[in-house]
Amino acid sequence: MGGLFLGIDVGTGGVRACAIDAQAGIRGFASAALPAPRVDGNAIDQTPQLWWQATVTAIIKLGEAVDLGGVTRAVVDGTSGTLLLVDAAGRPCSPGLMYNDARASHEATRVAAVAPLESGAHGASSALAKLLYLQTHGYIGDARHAMHQADWIAGRLTGHYGVSDENNALKLGYDPVARQWPRWLDRLGVRTDLLPKVLVPGTPFAEIDPAIARALGLPPAVQVAAGTTDGVAAFIATRANQPGDAVTSLGTTLVVKQLATQPIFAADQGVYSHRLGERWLAGGASNSGGAALLMHFSADDMARLTPQVKPEEPTGLDYYPLPKPGERFPIADPGLTARITPRPAEDHRFFQGLLEGIAAVEALAYRQLARLGAPRLRRVIGIGGGAKNDAWTRIRHRILGVPVSVAEQTEASYGAALLALNGGPP
Ligand SMILES: Nc1ncnc2c1ncn2[C@@H]1O[C@H](COP(=O)(O)OP(=O)(O)O)[C@@H](O)[C@H]1O
Numbered sequence: 001m002g003g004l005f006l007g008i009d010v011g012t013g014g015v016r017a018c019a020i021d022a023q024a025g026i027r028g029f030a031s032a033a034l035p036a037p038r039v040d041g042n043a044i045d046q047t048p049q050l051w052w053q054a055t056v057t058a059i060i061k062l063g064e065a066v067d068l069g070g071v072t073r074a075v076v077d078g079t080s081g082t083l084l085l086v087d088a089a090g091r092p093c094s095p096g097l098m099y100n101d102a103r104a105s106h107e108a109t110r111v112a113a114v115a116p117l118e119s120g121a122h123g124a125s126s127a128l129a130k131l132l133y134l135q136t137h138g139y140i141g142d143a144r145h146a147m148h149q150a151d152w153i154a155g156r157l158t159g160h161y162g163v164s165d166e167n168n169a170l171k172l173g174y175d176p177v178a179r180q181w182p183r184w185l186d187r188l189g190v191r192t193d194l195l196p197k198v199l200v201p202g203t204p205f206a207e208i209d210p211a212i213a214r215a216l217g218l219p220p221a222v223q224v225a226a227g228t229t230d231g232v233a234a235f236i237a238t239r240a241n242q243p244g245d246a247v248t249s250l251g252t253t254l255v256v257k258q259l260a261t262q263p264i265f266a267a268d269q270g271v272y273s274h275r276l277g278e279r280w281l282a283g284g285a286s287n288s289g290g291a292a293l294l295m296h297f298s299a300d301d302m303a304r305l306t307p308q309v310k311p312e313e314p315t316g317l318d319y320y321p322l323p324k325p326g327e328r329f330p331i332a333d334p335g336l337t338a339r340i341t342p343r344p345a346e347d348h349r350f351f352q353g354l355l356e357g358i359a360a361v362e363a364l365a366y367r368q369l370a371r372l373g374a375p376r377l378r379r380v381i382g383i384g385g386g387a388k389n390d391a392w393t394r395i396r397h398r399i400l401g402v403p404v405s406v407a408e409q410t411e412a413s414y415g416a417a418l419l420a421l422n423g424g425p426p
């Protein structure tokens, strides 16, 4: 098959667009920054129009570098749990409540009383808690659809609103095992008429709007397919594809995701599974990770100290680094405090102890996923700022006991483009 495939990632800091060919070869990337969302206590929101403007800018920039005349299919991914209400014409009736907006704590308590533990809709920042909040705080007006960030951008491209995918819909309460909206949503008073139709990620659902295609320099017959979340798109970008393959994100926090043949849910530990065709992406997030390192060393300090780290000579310090009290996974304990003593006199030994401690948390996370039913760990691919530290990769290999590599490609927009190419999950 010829042609080009377009992936659009609406991420935390900006929108990135990626064009690939039929052999999954990258033709180009382009991006446009997004301003920081408005923050007011637990409320974190953004004007959805900004997402669209950044999308337009990124695609036009991409078109300056790559001939987009051959694009046949496009997929959009977005931040997971970001939700807005729109009217029948797709006009926003609410701000976009961002993925980390936690104002809906009262609604989360209501969800917890009704939703089964295996639902992905638990927590104050779940899309379901946000929908209940919007329903009861004056935003319902002309609203016809509850839409995630990626759904709405795909809607702007096509003029078709009210379509989502199995990954974005997870945190809105969708049951990916039964492949339907569960009956318990009625008991919560959810306006189920607002819920989107849910498709398998990568399933084409509409052609691009001709006027939008002209404005973006895209051909008129581009098919837009159901998207996914930014986390799943980044996993797909790594090309991990065998049960037991795992991806660890060493960013601000430590997030693990592992390909599994069965779903795993443990809401009390933040463990949930995204459906990828007939396979599952089981994962959880620890508060340990890069933020815990930044409590003690700047990124420049880390670069300076890394050459003195001796991965093959363990310090034996047995730390559990955390940026502040509280852990979600692999230990669920809101009061857990960091274990980072004794502190050796030499900074590089302390730094090595922290790297070893976080690697031990990572290993415990995979053991915990295995206890919950995940397949035996086969290999770990690293993404995020910390994955580039080669000494740390060697420490992680020693502690995890499986091959550890750094992903060649971690751009979520590339993962979205792969979904477009496959016309479904890889
Ligand atoms: N040389 C280094 N070794 C280990 N970790 C590093 C190094 N440099 C930066 N980091 C970590 O990388 C993290 C940032 O990674 P990034 O993927 O950009 O995070 P996020 O996207 O979650 O904000 C920081 O929290 C920092 O602690």
Ligand SMILES: O=C(CO)[C@@H](O)[C@H](O)COP(=O)(O)O
Pocket: 012, 078, 079, 080, 081, 099, 229, 230, 231, 232
């Ligand atoms: O923090 C963000 C911003 O979307 C994400 O990285 C999510 O936390 C990942 O969620 P899933 O993709 O696993 O639903």
